[in-house]
Amino acid sequence: MKWFVALLSVSLLMAGTAGAVSPAVPDRASMADPLDSPRWEDMRKTFFGKARVVFDDRVKVVAPVTAENSLNVPVGVDAAALSGVTQVLVFADFNPINEVLRFYPERGLAKLGFRVKLQQSTPVRAAARTADGVWHVNGVWVNTAGGGCTAPSVGSSSPEWQSRLNEVSGRVWSREAANEGASAASSSSSSQSATETPKSPDQLRLRLRIIHPMDTGLVAGIPAFFIQQLRLADEKGRGLMRIEAYEPVAENPVFTIDLPAGLAASRVQVTGRDNGGNAIETWVEP
Protein backbone atom coordinates (compact mmCIF):
# COMPACT_ATOMS: atom_id res chain seq x y z
CA MET A 1 0.00 0.00 0.00
CA LYS A 2 2.80 2.36 0.86
CA TRP A 3 4.32 2.08 -2.57
CA PHE A 4 1.00 2.82 -4.15
CA VAL A 5 0.62 6.05 -2.21
CA ALA A 6 4.15 7.06 -3.05
CA LEU A 7 3.59 6.24 -6.70
CA LEU A 8 0.43 8.33 -6.67
CA SER A 9 2.22 11.27 -5.13
CA VAL A 10 5.01 11.02 -7.68
CA SER A 11 2.54 11.09 -10.54
CA LEU A 12 0.65 13.98 -8.92
CA LEU A 13 3.93 15.81 -8.59
CA MET A 14 4.67 15.24 -12.25
CA ALA A 15 1.19 16.33 -13.32
CA GLY A 16 1.33 19.36 -11.05
CA THR A 17 4.56 20.67 -12.49
CA ALA A 18 3.72 20.17 -16.15
CA GLY A 19 2.04 23.55 -16.55
CA ALA A 20 3.67 25.50 -13.76
CA VAL A 21 7.24 25.98 -14.91
CA SER A 22 8.39 29.50 -15.57
CA PRO A 23 12.11 29.28 -16.25
CA ALA A 24 12.81 33.00 -15.82
CA VAL A 25 12.02 32.98 -12.11
CA PRO A 26 12.91 29.57 -10.72
CA ASP A 27 10.94 29.09 -7.56
CA ARG A 28 12.00 26.14 -5.47
CA ALA A 29 8.44 25.15 -4.60
CA SER A 30 7.57 24.61 -8.24
CA MET A 31 10.81 23.13 -9.49
CA ALA A 32 10.36 19.52 -10.43
CA ASP A 33 13.31 17.20 -9.92
CA PRO A 34 14.57 16.31 -13.42
CA LEU A 35 15.54 12.88 -12.03
CA ASP A 36 12.04 12.18 -10.60
CA SER A 37 13.43 10.91 -7.34
CA PRO A 38 10.92 10.42 -4.51
CA ARG A 39 13.72 11.39 -2.12
CA TRP A 40 14.42 14.79 -3.67
CA GLU A 41 12.28 16.86 -1.29
CA ASP A 42 13.99 15.24 1.70
CA MET A 43 17.38 15.89 0.17
CA ARG A 44 16.50 19.51 -0.50
CA LYS A 45 15.33 20.07 3.08
CA THR A 46 18.33 18.26 4.57
CA PHE A 47 21.07 19.93 2.59
CA PHE A 48 19.73 23.31 1.51
CA GLY A 49 17.04 24.31 3.99
CA LYS A 50 15.63 27.66 2.91
CA ALA A 51 18.48 28.47 0.51
CA ARG A 52 17.65 29.00 -3.15
CA VAL A 53 18.14 25.88 -5.30
CA VAL A 54 18.18 25.72 -9.10
CA PHE A 55 18.68 22.79 -11.42
CA ASP A 56 21.52 23.86 -13.65
CA ASP A 57 23.07 22.05 -16.64
CA ARG A 58 26.28 23.99 -16.17
CA VAL A 59 27.03 21.60 -13.34
CA LYS A 60 28.13 18.38 -15.00
CA VAL A 61 28.00 15.00 -13.30
CA VAL A 62 29.48 12.04 -15.16
CA ALA A 63 28.91 8.50 -13.90
CA PRO A 64 28.14 5.17 -15.58
CA VAL A 65 24.44 4.43 -16.19
CA THR A 66 25.06 0.97 -14.78
CA ALA A 67 27.71 0.50 -12.13
CA GLU A 68 29.80 -2.60 -12.73
CA ASN A 69 31.24 -2.50 -9.22
CA SER A 70 29.04 -0.88 -6.59
CA LEU A 71 32.06 -0.56 -4.28
CA ASN A 72 33.93 1.60 -6.74
CA VAL A 73 31.67 3.73 -8.95
CA PRO A 74 33.56 6.47 -10.80
CA VAL A 75 32.05 9.96 -10.65
CA GLY A 76 33.28 13.15 -12.30
CA VAL A 77 31.89 16.51 -11.18
CA ASP A 78 32.57 19.68 -13.14
CA ALA A 79 31.08 23.01 -12.05
CA ALA A 80 33.88 25.07 -13.58
CA ALA A 81 31.43 26.68 -16.02
CA LEU A 82 29.97 28.61 -13.09
CA SER A 83 31.96 31.47 -11.65
CA GLY A 84 32.45 32.08 -7.96
CA VAL A 85 31.85 28.52 -6.76
CA THR A 86 32.62 28.41 -3.04
CA GLN A 87 31.81 24.76 -2.40
CA VAL A 88 30.43 21.69 -4.12
CA LEU A 89 28.38 19.07 -2.27
CA VAL A 90 27.99 15.56 -3.69
CA PHE A 91 25.23 13.27 -2.41
CA ALA A 92 23.29 10.15 -3.36
CA ASP A 93 19.51 10.12 -2.65
CA PHE A 94 19.19 6.42 -1.82
CA ASN A 95 22.45 5.75 -0.05
CA PRO A 96 22.15 4.90 3.67
CA ILE A 97 24.65 7.73 4.14
CA ASN A 98 23.62 10.36 1.62
CA GLU A 99 26.52 12.73 1.83
CA VAL A 100 29.51 11.60 -0.26
CA LEU A 101 31.85 14.56 -0.02
CA ARG A 102 32.18 18.34 -0.18
CA PHE A 103 34.96 20.22 -1.85
CA TYR A 104 36.00 23.84 -1.67
CA PRO A 105 37.82 24.86 -4.86
CA GLU A 106 39.82 27.77 -3.37
CA ARG A 107 42.47 28.39 -6.08
CA GLY A 108 41.68 25.16 -7.95
CA LEU A 109 38.98 24.60 -10.56
CA ALA A 110 35.52 23.55 -9.37
CA LYS A 111 36.10 20.04 -10.69
CA LEU A 112 36.76 16.75 -8.97
CA GLY A 113 36.99 13.08 -9.99
CA PHE A 114 36.54 10.39 -7.34
CA ARG A 115 34.83 7.04 -6.64
CA VAL A 116 31.88 6.21 -4.47
CA LYS A 117 30.22 3.19 -2.85
CA LEU A 118 26.52 2.83 -3.69
CA GLN A 119 24.06 0.68 -1.79
CA GLN A 120 21.35 0.60 -4.46
CA SER A 121 20.29 2.38 -7.65
CA THR A 122 20.24 6.08 -6.91
CA PRO A 123 20.65 9.57 -8.27
CA VAL A 124 24.17 10.87 -7.72
CA ARG A 125 24.03 14.67 -7.52
CA ALA A 126 26.38 17.59 -7.26
CA ALA A 127 25.29 20.94 -5.82
CA ALA A 128 27.59 23.90 -6.44
CA ARG A 129 27.14 26.89 -4.17
CA THR A 130 27.99 30.19 -5.80
CA ALA A 131 29.05 33.33 -3.92
CA ASP A 132 25.45 34.65 -4.01
CA GLY A 133 24.34 31.72 -1.86
CA VAL A 134 22.43 29.89 -4.63
CA TRP A 135 22.87 26.12 -4.97
CA HIS A 136 23.19 24.89 -8.58
CA VAL A 137 22.18 21.22 -8.73
CA ASN A 138 22.53 18.52 -11.35
CA GLY A 139 22.90 14.75 -11.29
CA VAL A 140 22.47 11.38 -12.96
CA TRP A 141 20.86 8.06 -12.10
CA VAL A 142 23.25 5.19 -11.50
CA ASN A 143 21.82 1.66 -11.59
CA THR A 144 23.59 -0.86 -9.45
CA ALA A 145 23.15 -4.33 -8.04
CA GLY A 146 23.95 -2.74 -4.74
CA GLY A 147 25.56 -3.70 -1.48
CA GLY A 148 28.36 -1.18 -1.79
CA CYS A 149 27.93 0.34 1.65
CA THR A 150 27.23 -2.78 3.68
CA ALA A 151 30.02 -4.90 2.23
CA PRO A 152 33.25 -4.95 4.22
CA SER A 153 36.21 -3.19 2.67
CA VAL A 154 38.86 -5.42 1.16
CA GLY A 155 41.32 -3.73 3.48
CA SER A 156 39.45 -4.72 6.62
CA SER A 157 40.18 -8.38 5.90
CA SER A 158 43.87 -7.95 5.17
CA PRO A 159 46.51 -6.61 7.55
CA GLU A 160 48.38 -4.75 4.79
CA TRP A 161 46.56 -1.45 5.10
CA GLN A 162 47.65 -1.00 8.70
CA SER A 163 51.29 -0.57 7.75
CA ARG A 164 50.45 1.57 4.73
CA LEU A 165 47.55 3.62 6.17
CA ASN A 166 47.32 7.11 4.68
CA GLU A 167 50.17 6.42 2.29
CA VAL A 168 49.75 8.71 -0.71
CA SER A 169 50.71 8.03 -4.33
CA GLY A 170 50.42 11.10 -6.45
CA ARG A 171 51.44 12.60 -9.75
CA VAL A 172 51.13 15.95 -11.50
CA TRP A 173 50.48 16.36 -15.21
CA SER A 174 50.43 19.48 -17.30
CA ARG A 175 47.64 19.39 -19.84
CA GLU A 176 46.18 21.69 -22.45
CA ALA A 177 43.00 23.16 -21.09
CA ALA A 178 41.29 23.10 -24.48
CA ASN A 179 42.11 19.49 -25.15
CA GLU A 180 40.05 17.83 -22.43
CA GLY A 181 41.03 14.28 -21.79
CA ALA A 182 41.95 13.46 -25.39
CA SER A 183 45.69 13.92 -25.28
CA ALA A 184 47.36 15.10 -22.17
CA ALA A 185 51.07 15.75 -22.19
CA SER A 186 52.66 13.82 -19.39
CA SER A 187 55.27 15.69 -17.44
CA SER A 188 56.25 12.94 -15.11
CA SER A 189 59.58 11.94 -13.64
CA SER A 190 62.23 12.23 -16.35
CA SER A 191 60.34 13.68 -19.32
CA GLN A 192 60.77 17.42 -19.80
CA SER A 193 57.27 18.48 -20.83
CA ALA A 194 57.01 18.55 -24.60
CA THR A 195 57.29 21.98 -26.20
CA GLU A 196 54.69 21.72 -28.95
CA THR A 197 52.08 24.46 -29.03
CA PRO A 198 52.45 26.87 -26.15
CA LYS A 199 49.42 28.98 -27.18
CA SER A 200 46.89 27.90 -24.53
CA PRO A 201 48.30 27.90 -21.01
CA ASP A 202 48.48 24.41 -19.58
CA GLN A 203 46.31 23.35 -16.72
CA LEU A 204 47.82 21.21 -14.08
CA ARG A 205 46.23 17.93 -13.15
CA LEU A 206 46.89 16.28 -9.85
CA ARG A 207 45.92 12.69 -9.13
CA LEU A 208 46.11 11.19 -5.66
CA ARG A 209 45.58 7.73 -4.31
CA ILE A 210 45.47 7.26 -0.56
CA ILE A 211 45.60 3.91 1.21
CA HIS A 212 42.59 3.82 3.51
CA PRO A 213 39.81 1.25 4.17
CA MET A 214 37.06 3.94 4.27
CA ASP A 215 34.85 1.71 6.42
CA THR A 216 31.26 2.95 6.56
CA GLY A 217 30.37 1.64 10.02
CA LEU A 218 27.41 -0.21 8.45
CA VAL A 219 29.10 -3.61 8.56
CA ALA A 220 28.57 -5.45 11.84
CA GLY A 221 31.65 -5.25 14.06
CA ILE A 222 33.57 -2.83 11.82
CA PRO A 223 33.33 0.78 13.08
CA ALA A 224 33.27 3.77 10.75
CA PHE A 225 36.84 4.64 9.78
CA PHE A 226 37.33 7.09 6.97
CA ILE A 227 39.31 10.07 5.72
CA GLN A 228 37.56 13.30 6.73
CA GLN A 229 39.82 16.14 5.64
CA LEU A 230 42.24 16.74 2.82
CA ARG A 231 43.93 20.03 2.07
CA LEU A 232 46.05 20.79 -0.97
CA ALA A 233 48.42 23.72 -0.88
CA ASP A 234 51.20 25.16 -3.00
CA GLU A 235 54.78 25.48 -1.83
CA LYS A 236 54.03 28.73 -0.02
CA GLY A 237 51.19 27.11 1.86
CA ARG A 238 48.40 28.82 -0.10
CA GLY A 239 45.28 26.68 -0.34
CA LEU A 240 44.50 25.02 -3.69
CA MET A 241 41.53 22.90 -2.67
CA ARG A 242 39.95 21.48 0.45
CA ILE A 243 38.01 18.21 0.45
CA GLU A 244 35.72 16.91 3.19
CA ALA A 245 35.09 13.23 2.60
CA TYR A 246 32.42 11.02 4.15
CA GLU A 247 31.94 7.27 4.52
CA PRO A 248 30.60 6.56 0.98
CA VAL A 249 33.88 7.54 -0.70
CA ALA A 250 35.38 4.30 -2.06
CA GLU A 251 38.17 2.38 -0.36
CA ASN A 252 41.69 3.59 -1.19
CA PRO A 253 40.30 6.87 -2.52
CA VAL A 254 41.54 8.25 -5.83
CA PHE A 255 41.03 11.96 -6.51
CA THR A 256 41.52 13.85 -9.77
CA ILE A 257 42.03 17.58 -9.31
CA ASP A 258 42.56 20.26 -11.96
CA LEU A 259 44.40 23.49 -11.22
CA PRO A 260 44.75 26.60 -13.35
CA ALA A 261 48.14 27.13 -14.98
CA GLY A 262 50.97 28.49 -12.88
CA LEU A 263 49.46 27.74 -9.51
CA ALA A 264 51.39 24.67 -8.58
CA ALA A 265 54.29 24.65 -10.94
CA SER A 266 56.58 23.51 -8.18
CA ARG A 267 55.08 20.90 -5.91
CA VAL A 268 51.83 20.29 -4.05
CA GLN A 269 51.48 19.70 -0.36
CA VAL A 270 48.78 17.25 0.73
CA THR A 271 47.72 17.25 4.36
CA GLY A 272 44.71 15.79 6.11
CA ARG A 273 43.43 13.31 8.64
CA ASP A 274 40.93 10.50 9.13
CA ASN A 275 38.30 10.24 11.87
CA GLY A 276 40.80 8.32 13.99
CA GLY A 277 43.09 11.32 14.01
CA ASN A 278 45.72 9.67 11.81
CA ALA A 279 47.53 12.31 9.78
CA ILE A 280 48.16 12.49 6.06
CA GLU A 281 51.22 14.53 5.12
CA THR A 282 52.85 14.35 1.71
CA TRP A 283 54.44 16.39 -1.04
CA VAL A 284 53.57 15.46 -4.62
CA GLU A 285 56.39 16.46 -6.95
CA PRO A 286 55.83 17.37 -10.58
Added chain:
Amino acid sequence: MNSTLYKRTHVLLRSGLRHLILFVLAIATTLASADGFDYALKPQRIADDTWVLVGRSEDFTIANGANIVNTAFVVTGAGVVVIDSGPSRYYGEQFRQAIASVTAEPIVKVLITHYHPDHFLGNQAFALETLHALPDTISGIARDGNAFAENLYRLSGDAMHGTEVRVPPKAIAPGPFSVGTHRFEVLALDGHTGADLALFDLGTGVLFTGDLVFNGRAPTTPHARIEPWLASLERLDALGARIIVPGHGAVSEAMPASQQGKPASSPHVSIAQTRDYLRWLNATLKEAAEQGLDMSEALALPLPPQIQRMAVSASEFRRSVSHLYPAAEQDALTHAHSHRY
Protein backbone atom coordinates in the same frame (compact mmCIF):
# COMPACT_ATOMS: atom_id res chain seq x y z
CA MET B 1 3.95 -11.97 -22.12
CA ASN B 2 4.92 -11.89 -18.49
CA SER B 3 8.48 -10.93 -19.19
CA THR B 4 7.40 -7.90 -21.23
CA LEU B 5 5.34 -6.58 -18.36
CA TYR B 6 8.25 -7.23 -16.04
CA LYS B 7 10.58 -5.26 -18.27
CA ARG B 8 8.25 -2.30 -18.70
CA THR B 9 7.78 -2.01 -14.99
CA HIS B 10 11.52 -2.16 -14.55
CA VAL B 11 12.01 0.81 -16.85
CA LEU B 12 9.21 2.87 -15.36
CA LEU B 13 10.14 2.55 -11.72
CA ARG B 14 13.66 3.30 -10.73
CA SER B 15 13.32 3.99 -7.04
CA GLY B 16 13.65 1.75 -4.04
CA LEU B 17 9.91 1.19 -4.30
CA ARG B 18 10.38 -0.95 -7.32
CA HIS B 19 11.81 -3.80 -5.31
CA LEU B 20 8.50 -4.41 -3.58
CA ILE B 21 6.60 -4.21 -6.83
CA LEU B 22 9.03 -6.53 -8.57
CA PHE B 23 8.71 -8.96 -5.70
CA VAL B 24 4.93 -9.06 -6.07
CA LEU B 25 5.26 -9.36 -9.84
CA ALA B 26 7.88 -12.07 -9.50
CA ILE B 27 5.48 -14.16 -7.44
CA ALA B 28 2.69 -13.63 -9.96
CA THR B 29 5.02 -14.46 -12.83
CA THR B 30 6.28 -17.57 -11.14
CA LEU B 31 2.76 -18.85 -10.59
CA ALA B 32 1.85 -18.12 -14.18
CA SER B 33 4.85 -19.77 -15.82
CA ALA B 34 5.22 -23.17 -14.26
CA ASP B 35 6.04 -24.56 -17.70
CA GLY B 36 9.38 -22.71 -17.68
CA PHE B 37 11.47 -20.83 -20.17
CA ASP B 38 11.89 -22.31 -23.65
CA TYR B 39 15.48 -21.96 -24.86
CA ALA B 40 14.70 -23.64 -28.23
CA LEU B 41 18.07 -25.40 -28.10
CA LYS B 42 19.17 -26.94 -31.39
CA PRO B 43 22.37 -28.99 -31.38
CA GLN B 44 24.58 -28.34 -34.42
CA ARG B 45 26.86 -31.11 -35.57
CA ILE B 46 30.31 -29.60 -36.16
CA ALA B 47 32.49 -32.75 -36.47
CA ASP B 48 32.22 -36.52 -36.03
CA ASP B 49 30.27 -37.26 -32.83
CA THR B 50 30.54 -33.59 -31.83
CA TRP B 51 27.66 -31.17 -31.25
CA VAL B 52 27.48 -27.54 -30.16
CA LEU B 53 24.64 -25.38 -28.84
CA VAL B 54 25.54 -21.83 -29.82
CA GLY B 55 24.24 -18.99 -27.64
CA ARG B 56 23.51 -15.43 -28.65
CA SER B 57 26.18 -12.73 -28.95
CA GLU B 58 24.39 -10.48 -26.48
CA ASP B 59 24.49 -9.37 -22.88
CA PHE B 60 22.36 -11.18 -20.31
CA THR B 61 18.71 -10.16 -20.75
CA ILE B 62 15.31 -11.37 -19.64
CA ALA B 63 14.45 -12.13 -23.28
CA ASN B 64 17.46 -14.40 -23.89
CA GLY B 65 17.23 -16.11 -20.50
CA ALA B 66 21.01 -15.73 -20.10
CA ASN B 67 21.63 -18.02 -23.08
CA ILE B 68 24.65 -16.16 -24.38
CA VAL B 69 26.99 -19.10 -23.93
CA ASN B 70 28.18 -22.05 -26.02
CA THR B 71 27.83 -25.55 -24.61
CA ALA B 72 28.83 -28.76 -26.36
CA PHE B 73 28.87 -32.55 -26.15
CA VAL B 74 30.80 -35.44 -27.66
CA VAL B 75 29.15 -38.84 -28.21
CA THR B 76 32.07 -41.22 -27.68
CA GLY B 77 30.48 -44.65 -28.09
CA ALA B 78 30.92 -45.30 -24.37
CA GLY B 79 28.96 -42.33 -23.05
CA VAL B 80 28.59 -38.62 -23.60
CA VAL B 81 31.15 -36.01 -22.53
CA VAL B 82 29.54 -32.61 -21.90
CA ILE B 83 31.36 -29.26 -21.94
CA ASP B 84 29.64 -26.70 -19.63
CA SER B 85 26.09 -26.97 -18.37
CA GLY B 86 24.67 -23.54 -19.26
CA PRO B 87 23.17 -20.61 -17.33
CA SER B 88 20.12 -22.06 -15.54
CA ARG B 89 18.28 -25.16 -14.40
CA TYR B 90 15.82 -24.89 -17.31
CA TYR B 91 18.76 -24.65 -19.70
CA GLY B 92 20.40 -27.73 -18.18
CA GLU B 93 17.18 -29.75 -18.42
CA GLN B 94 16.58 -28.73 -22.04
CA PHE B 95 20.26 -29.40 -22.80
CA ARG B 96 19.75 -33.00 -21.58
CA GLN B 97 16.69 -33.36 -23.80
CA ALA B 98 18.74 -32.03 -26.73
CA ILE B 99 21.43 -34.64 -26.03
CA ALA B 100 18.77 -37.36 -25.78
CA SER B 101 17.42 -36.33 -29.19
CA VAL B 102 20.83 -37.23 -30.68
CA THR B 103 21.94 -40.29 -28.69
CA ALA B 104 20.74 -42.81 -26.14
CA GLU B 105 24.20 -43.04 -24.54
CA PRO B 106 24.45 -42.02 -20.88
CA ILE B 107 26.20 -38.84 -19.81
CA VAL B 108 29.46 -39.93 -18.19
CA LYS B 109 31.38 -36.68 -17.71
CA VAL B 110 30.42 -33.00 -17.48
CA LEU B 111 33.40 -30.64 -17.59
CA ILE B 112 32.90 -27.10 -16.27
CA THR B 113 35.41 -24.83 -18.00
CA HIS B 114 35.47 -22.05 -15.37
CA TYR B 115 33.49 -20.53 -12.52
CA HIS B 116 31.36 -17.97 -14.35
CA PRO B 117 27.61 -18.51 -13.83
CA ASP B 118 26.53 -18.93 -17.46
CA HIS B 119 28.81 -21.98 -17.65
CA PHE B 120 27.76 -23.95 -14.55
CA LEU B 121 24.26 -22.99 -13.40
CA GLY B 122 22.77 -25.81 -15.48
CA ASN B 123 24.54 -28.33 -13.19
CA GLN B 124 21.31 -29.32 -11.40
CA ALA B 125 20.15 -31.19 -14.49
CA PHE B 126 23.14 -33.56 -14.41
CA ALA B 127 24.09 -36.34 -12.00
CA LEU B 128 26.31 -34.85 -9.31
CA GLU B 129 29.05 -37.47 -9.66
CA THR B 130 29.52 -36.61 -13.35
CA LEU B 131 30.42 -32.95 -12.63
CA HIS B 132 34.16 -32.21 -13.00
CA ALA B 133 36.23 -29.01 -12.88
CA LEU B 134 39.71 -27.71 -12.08
CA PRO B 135 40.32 -27.36 -8.30
CA ASP B 136 40.28 -23.54 -8.34
CA THR B 137 37.04 -23.60 -10.33
CA ILE B 138 35.48 -25.82 -7.69
CA SER B 139 36.53 -23.52 -4.85
CA GLY B 140 35.44 -20.46 -6.85
CA ILE B 141 31.96 -21.88 -7.41
CA ALA B 142 31.71 -22.81 -3.72
CA ARG B 143 32.78 -19.29 -2.71
CA ASP B 144 31.06 -17.01 -5.24
CA GLY B 145 28.45 -19.22 -6.89
CA ASN B 146 25.46 -17.91 -4.93
CA ALA B 147 26.38 -14.26 -5.50
CA PHE B 148 26.77 -14.97 -9.23
CA ALA B 149 23.42 -16.76 -9.32
CA GLU B 150 21.69 -13.84 -7.58
CA ASN B 151 23.11 -11.50 -10.17
CA LEU B 152 21.81 -13.66 -13.02
CA TYR B 153 18.35 -13.76 -11.41
CA ARG B 154 18.47 -9.97 -11.44
CA LEU B 155 19.54 -9.78 -15.09
CA SER B 156 17.59 -12.64 -16.62
CA GLY B 157 14.50 -13.00 -14.42
CA ASP B 158 12.03 -15.86 -15.08
CA ALA B 159 14.41 -18.11 -16.93
CA MET B 160 16.42 -18.58 -13.74
CA HIS B 161 13.45 -20.02 -11.83
CA GLY B 162 14.48 -22.90 -9.56
CA THR B 163 18.18 -22.53 -10.33
CA GLU B 164 20.54 -23.41 -7.49
CA VAL B 165 24.30 -23.74 -7.28
CA ARG B 166 25.69 -27.29 -7.52
CA VAL B 167 29.41 -27.40 -6.79
CA PRO B 168 31.20 -30.01 -8.96
CA PRO B 169 32.54 -32.65 -6.54
CA LYS B 170 35.25 -34.07 -8.81
CA ALA B 171 38.56 -32.31 -9.42
CA ILE B 172 40.15 -32.95 -12.79
CA ALA B 173 43.87 -32.70 -13.50
CA PRO B 174 45.52 -31.58 -16.74
CA GLY B 175 46.54 -34.40 -19.08
CA PRO B 176 45.01 -37.05 -21.32
CA PHE B 177 41.91 -39.15 -20.77
CA SER B 178 39.92 -41.43 -23.03
CA VAL B 179 36.24 -42.24 -23.27
CA GLY B 180 35.07 -44.71 -25.90
CA THR B 181 36.80 -44.01 -29.19
CA HIS B 182 37.80 -40.47 -28.20
CA ARG B 183 41.13 -39.38 -26.74
CA PHE B 184 41.05 -35.99 -25.00
CA GLU B 185 43.67 -33.67 -23.57
CA VAL B 186 42.71 -31.43 -20.61
CA LEU B 187 44.60 -28.15 -20.41
CA ALA B 188 44.68 -26.21 -17.13
CA LEU B 189 45.16 -22.57 -18.10
CA ASP B 190 44.28 -19.16 -16.65
CA GLY B 191 43.84 -15.50 -17.51
CA HIS B 192 40.12 -15.18 -18.16
CA THR B 193 39.71 -16.36 -14.57
CA GLY B 194 42.14 -17.94 -12.13
CA ALA B 195 41.40 -21.39 -13.58
CA ASP B 196 40.37 -21.92 -17.20
CA LEU B 197 39.95 -25.42 -18.56
CA ALA B 198 40.32 -26.14 -22.26
CA LEU B 199 39.55 -29.53 -23.81
CA PHE B 200 41.21 -30.80 -26.98
CA ASP B 201 39.76 -33.79 -28.82
CA LEU B 202 42.87 -35.31 -30.42
CA GLY B 203 40.89 -37.40 -32.91
CA THR B 204 38.53 -34.81 -34.36
CA GLY B 205 40.88 -31.83 -33.82
CA VAL B 206 38.08 -29.92 -32.05
CA LEU B 207 39.30 -27.54 -29.33
CA PHE B 208 36.81 -26.41 -26.68
CA THR B 209 38.37 -23.24 -25.29
CA GLY B 210 35.85 -22.04 -22.72
CA ASP B 211 36.03 -18.28 -22.32
CA LEU B 212 39.71 -18.04 -23.17
CA VAL B 213 38.45 -17.44 -26.72
CA PHE B 214 35.58 -15.23 -27.88
CA ASN B 215 34.49 -14.94 -31.50
CA GLY B 216 32.88 -11.78 -32.90
CA ARG B 217 32.03 -10.62 -29.41
CA ALA B 218 34.08 -8.50 -27.02
CA PRO B 219 35.67 -10.63 -24.26
CA THR B 220 34.54 -10.16 -20.66
CA THR B 221 37.09 -9.36 -17.97
CA PRO B 222 35.57 -9.38 -14.45
CA HIS B 223 38.28 -11.71 -13.14
CA ALA B 224 40.81 -11.36 -15.93
CA ARG B 225 44.56 -10.98 -15.83
CA ILE B 226 45.59 -10.07 -19.31
CA GLU B 227 49.23 -11.24 -19.40
CA PRO B 228 48.47 -14.85 -18.40
CA TRP B 229 45.44 -14.80 -20.70
CA LEU B 230 47.67 -13.92 -23.67
CA ALA B 231 50.06 -16.71 -22.67
CA SER B 232 47.14 -19.16 -22.57
CA LEU B 233 46.12 -18.10 -26.07
CA GLU B 234 49.65 -18.93 -27.28
CA ARG B 235 49.30 -22.42 -25.87
CA LEU B 236 45.91 -22.94 -27.50
CA ASP B 237 47.23 -21.63 -30.81
CA ALA B 238 50.13 -24.10 -30.70
CA LEU B 239 47.83 -27.14 -30.46
CA GLY B 240 47.11 -27.13 -34.20
CA ALA B 241 43.36 -27.50 -33.71
CA ARG B 242 41.14 -27.99 -36.74
CA ILE B 243 38.00 -26.44 -35.26
CA ILE B 244 37.59 -24.04 -32.36
CA VAL B 245 34.51 -23.92 -30.15
CA PRO B 246 34.81 -20.61 -28.26
CA GLY B 247 32.99 -19.85 -25.01
CA HIS B 248 30.96 -17.21 -26.80
CA GLY B 249 30.42 -16.61 -30.54
CA ALA B 250 30.51 -18.75 -33.66
CA VAL B 251 32.42 -22.01 -34.10
CA SER B 252 35.18 -21.62 -36.70
CA GLU B 253 37.57 -23.79 -38.69
CA ALA B 254 41.29 -23.15 -39.03
CA MET B 255 42.19 -21.12 -42.09
CA PRO B 256 44.83 -22.43 -44.49
CA ALA B 257 48.05 -20.37 -44.36
CA SER B 258 47.33 -18.89 -47.81
CA GLN B 259 44.19 -17.17 -46.51
CA GLN B 260 45.72 -15.67 -43.40
CA GLY B 261 46.38 -11.98 -43.17
CA LYS B 262 49.87 -10.54 -43.26
CA PRO B 263 51.59 -10.97 -40.96
CA ALA B 264 49.93 -14.31 -40.32
CA SER B 265 48.99 -14.18 -36.63
CA SER B 266 46.98 -17.35 -36.20
CA PRO B 267 45.10 -19.85 -38.33
CA HIS B 268 42.21 -19.19 -35.97
CA VAL B 269 40.33 -15.95 -36.50
CA SER B 270 38.80 -16.21 -33.04
CA ILE B 271 42.16 -16.58 -31.28
CA ALA B 272 43.67 -13.71 -33.27
CA GLN B 273 40.67 -11.52 -32.55
CA THR B 274 40.64 -12.26 -28.82
CA ARG B 275 44.39 -11.59 -28.64
CA ASP B 276 44.08 -8.31 -30.58
CA TYR B 277 41.25 -7.12 -28.35
CA LEU B 278 43.11 -7.90 -25.13
CA ARG B 279 46.28 -6.19 -26.36
CA TRP B 280 44.27 -3.13 -27.44
CA LEU B 281 42.44 -3.03 -24.11
CA ASN B 282 45.65 -3.32 -22.11
CA ALA B 283 47.44 -0.63 -24.12
CA THR B 284 44.45 1.72 -24.07
CA LEU B 285 43.97 1.58 -20.32
CA LYS B 286 47.69 1.86 -19.64
CA GLU B 287 48.00 4.90 -21.89
CA ALA B 288 44.92 6.55 -20.37
CA ALA B 289 46.36 6.08 -16.89
CA GLU B 290 49.75 7.40 -18.02
CA GLN B 291 47.99 10.50 -19.39
CA GLY B 292 46.31 11.10 -16.04
CA LEU B 293 42.71 10.44 -17.11
CA ASP B 294 40.16 10.10 -14.35
CA MET B 295 38.25 6.79 -14.42
CA SER B 296 35.07 8.61 -15.50
CA GLU B 297 37.04 10.02 -18.46
CA ALA B 298 38.45 6.59 -19.34
CA LEU B 299 34.86 5.27 -19.52
CA ALA B 300 34.13 7.81 -22.25
CA LEU B 301 37.11 6.97 -24.48
CA PRO B 302 36.14 6.38 -28.13
CA LEU B 303 36.48 2.86 -29.54
CA PRO B 304 38.38 2.29 -32.82
CA PRO B 305 36.35 0.86 -35.73
CA GLN B 306 37.74 -2.69 -35.51
CA ILE B 307 36.63 -2.82 -31.86
CA GLN B 308 33.24 -1.24 -32.57
CA ARG B 309 32.52 -4.04 -35.03
CA MET B 310 32.61 -6.64 -32.25
CA ALA B 311 29.26 -7.36 -30.60
CA VAL B 312 28.63 -5.60 -27.25
CA SER B 313 32.09 -4.00 -27.32
CA ALA B 314 30.84 -0.63 -26.06
CA SER B 315 29.34 -2.10 -22.89
CA GLU B 316 32.15 -4.64 -22.36
CA PHE B 317 34.78 -1.92 -22.68
CA ARG B 318 33.08 0.12 -19.96
CA ARG B 319 32.86 -2.96 -17.75
CA SER B 320 36.54 -3.63 -18.37
CA VAL B 321 37.45 -0.07 -17.35
CA SER B 322 35.80 -0.82 -14.03
CA HIS B 323 37.69 -4.13 -13.69
CA LEU B 324 41.13 -3.12 -14.91
CA TYR B 325 41.59 0.64 -14.68
CA PRO B 326 42.28 0.79 -10.92
CA ALA B 327 45.38 -1.38 -11.36
CA ALA B 328 46.53 0.60 -14.41
CA GLU B 329 46.22 3.93 -12.61
CA GLN B 330 47.92 2.53 -9.55
CA ASP B 331 50.92 1.69 -11.75
CA ALA B 332 50.89 5.18 -13.24
CA LEU B 333 50.68 6.82 -9.82
CA THR B 334 53.16 4.72 -7.88
CA HIS B 335 55.87 5.05 -10.51
CA ALA B 336 55.79 8.82 -10.16
CA HIS B 337 57.45 10.96 -7.51
CA SER B 338 55.83 10.98 -4.13
CA HIS B 339 57.42 11.37 -0.77
CA ARG B 340 56.33 11.14 2.79
CA TYR B 341 58.03 13.22 5.38
